[in-house]
Amino acid sequence: MAVKADLPFYYCKTIIMFTIQHLTYIHPDKETLFSKLSFSLSKHQKAALIGDNGTGKSTLLRLIAGQISPAAGEVSTDGSIFFVPQLYGQFDTHTVAEVLGFSEKLNAYYAILDGKVDLANYVILDDDWDVEERCLRALAHWGLPAVALTTFLGDLSGGEKVKVFLAAAWLYRPDLLLLDEPSNHLDAAGQQMLYQFIKEMNCAMLIVSHDRQLLQLFDSVLELTPSGIISFSGSYTLYKEQKDLANDALQQKIASQEKEVRKAKDKQRDTLERQQRADARGKKKQEQAGVARIMMNTLRNSAENSTSKIRSIHTERMEGLRKELTDLRGARPAASTMRFTYAEKPIKLSGKVLLDLAQANIRIQSKNLWSAALSFQLKAGERVAIQGANGSGKTTFAQIAVGYMQPTEGVVKRYWHQAFYIDQDYSLLDNDLSVYEQAQQANDGGFLEHQVKTKLDQFLFSADCWTKRCSMLSGGERMRLALCCLSLRKEVPDLLILDEPTNNLDIQNIEILTHAIAEYPGTLLVISHDQQFLDELHITRIVAL
Structure with missing residues (x-):
């Protein structure tokens, strides 16, 4: 009788974790976002989902997570799923314990400790006596040792909210992890923790991200296009090549x-x-x-x-x-169509001091923001990056630099003639104006109507977008309109200040932004943790708060 030989130890049958077949999603306004999408992800496969803004990446993750339903097609899953969303505002009234998914057990645990020995509490707890310890350990692992389980998410910073969700994923250990722009709002230390977490998690992953360093950690790339999914086997570097x-x-x-x-x-x-x-x-x-x-x-x-x-x-x-x-x-590629031109040539100011802070500090809630007062000089022609942990005062520093805030201690002197500040919310745009009206409002360079429209076209705003309200624009569109407004100015601003400009942008729009800012001839002050973005801007100095 023949003996069946053992299979080699490296043999492993591929197990499909989830499959999407002929998936179609239609917006409530009857516009079709995508149609008849089909692809699958195998067990332990880690894939990056990329694509231009508006192609439906976040919607696709929500469909897989079961948060919304498709118009046609189906999503088949084999195992547990955990979804880390991009936006957290809807969870502001939830406690940390609720986000971690253990509020019921914790309430039962606390009730038993208080002497309420109802059988219902024991049933809910289900002998999980270390539930509180595990939750606190997860928070501490993600750098949140001081955050109480009863804290409302609305009381946390953007970076802290992301870490609470990542702590929940760390606790949950799902078979499939869905991540939507997880590195947004994370400081450099938080990003490194995220990268290590992705390397260590032994589960299938599908991630939407513009973080090119993070994308290097994945073994396949799925590009969502208007015509469907294009699959690339290999790293993001290979895809980019x-x-x-x-x-x-x-x-x-x-x-x-x-x-x-x-x-x-x-x-x-x-x-x-x-x-x-x-x-x-x-x-x-x-x-x-x-x-x-x-x-x-x-x-x-x-x-x-x-x-x-x-x-x-x-x-x-x-x-x-x-x-x-x-x-x-x-x-x-859209980046190749963008050019900065001004009505007047920039004045050469190389080496001149534009900003001088001497022993500056600012009091917030009766406490100095910085433990040591700041002294800082910015000279014309420099390209400086401001970095620091979440809560270190980077945005406050930028607002002092541009003149929106004044220090409560020390002296600040501004020698620049014009500065242009683009904050995280692109608040220089008036939400009540149309795209064309906003461009004309920024037009102090005497550009004629057809020239303004040509500018808008160069920044990817075709004629059918000119009447669109600024309030309806995506993050990438708001960024491009802000850059268009910059290029419509009569004079080149001496100083350009950007606050986390790559947050909520897709890769295409980051490349557009990089290409445009690389051509800017003035002095640059940028807040960012995106190292590749900073490298491509040829930053000359990094200041850590």
Whole structure:
């Protein structure tokens, strides 16, 4: 009798963790967000879900989590799911214990300790006597040892809210973990904890993120596009290399097509000129030969028809080539269309002191914000990054720099002529104005109406967006409109201040922002923990609060 050989130790049958089949989602306003999406994720697979703003990444995660229902198709899951959302405002009235998922058990535990020995409390607790210890240990693990389980989420900072949800995931240990922009609001230390957590968790993951350092931790990339899901096997670096190669090939194709259009235009002009010369010679010969007027009219009409036919053939070819060129240009990365131009050239201020803080501090709730007073100088031409832990006063520092706040101690001197401040909420935009009205309000450079509209088009606002209210814009759209307003100014601001500009932006819009700011010729002060973003901006100095 034959003995069946043991399978090698590395053999493992792939177990599908969840499958999406023909998934369609339609907004309440009847607009279809995506249609007939199909893909699957296997056990322990960690995949990054990327795509432009508005393609439906967050909605897709909510569909998988079961928070909303699709119009068609189905989501099949095999195991437990935990979802860390991007926005937390709806949980502000929940306690930390409720977010961790143990409020009932904790209430029963506390009731028993208080002597309420009802059987119901023991049933709820289910012998889980270390529930409080586990919850507190999870919070401490995520750097929240001082946060009480009874604290309301609304009393916490953005970074602390993220950490509470990550502590819940750490406690829950699900089979499938869904993360929607988890590194938003986290300081550098929190980001490193998140990266380590993702490496250590032995479960399937699907994550939406613009954090390119985080994306390097995943073994596959799923790109959500208007036409469906495109799957890339391998790291984000490999995905980016493939995309860059495709973009290089596209640029070469555009250059080739532009050459074809020029050649076709030259050929059209030469052909028409030859035809006109031939017609003129023919007419002269006919006149010299004494051809009758009626015959001359017939020959002239024939020549005109021939010229018109030639012109029509060339025009049709030119229109075809131009359409192909327009389509190719439309497929280019959006960042390549953006350019900063100003009505007046910037004044060279290299080396001049623009901002000087001497022993500055500010009191908040009867307490100094900084344990040691700040002394800081910013010189023209510098590109400085401000970093620090959550709550260290980075935004306050930026508002003192721009003049929105004054220190309660020390001295601040501002020598800049103009500063432009883009905060996290893009509050320089008036939500009651349309996109076009906002652009015109910012237009102090004397740009004409058609020039303003051309600017809007360069910053990816087509004509059908011009009447859209600023209140309806996404984070990426608000960022692009703020940059458009900057480029419509008469003078280049001496100082540009950006407060966490990459929060809530997709990768495409981060690349747009990076490309635009890299061209800004003035002095830069930026608050960010996105190291790749800072590297690409050529930061010259980092100041830690």
